Amino acid sequence: MSQQQSDNFKPFNVDLWKYDGQEGALIPLLQSAQDTYGYISEKAIDYISHITGIPAADIYGVVTFYAQFRTKPLGKYVVKVCNGTACHVNGAKPIGDTITDELNIDYDETSDDGKFSLLSVACIGCCSLAPVILINDETYGRLTSPKLRKILRQYKRKVKEEK
Secondary structure, eight states: OHHHHHTTTTOOOOGGGTTOOOOTOHHHHHHHHHHHSSSSSSSHHHHHHHHHHOHHHHHHHHHHTTTOOOOOOOOSSHHHHEEEEHHHTTTTHHHHHHHHHHHHOOEEETTSSSSSEEEEEEEEEGGGGOEEEEEETTOSSOHHHHHHHHHHHHHHHHHHHHH
């Protein structure tokens, strides 16, 4: 990694795993990078490659193989739809459809303006409020499509006001 690159790139905490050439260190390194930046950038891949000697192309292959890793940053507002049993039975599918329609994104996508990301999660832990979503740290439950549209439009207005 060149000096100019390292000036613009805050390295993630390599002390967390104390790499000394052992096999199996790649996944913890990638997790550390994602924890630091929210996703795994090309710079992070190059940094890991430099430290470990693993070719960047091989590292990229691992990143794209595992669903837990992201190669793009999440939006400012991360919408998580619970698809656990209680939410599934109580209408998670129409809730997800409403979000994709209102925000014009599918699961695992971020809006073109970088403001909204949509993720599916196995369980939020609020089964008595099913169906449930999280927007960042805010929980919304007992959702219907009209109630959800109102909530999403409030966030969209907030985005416009921020500009």
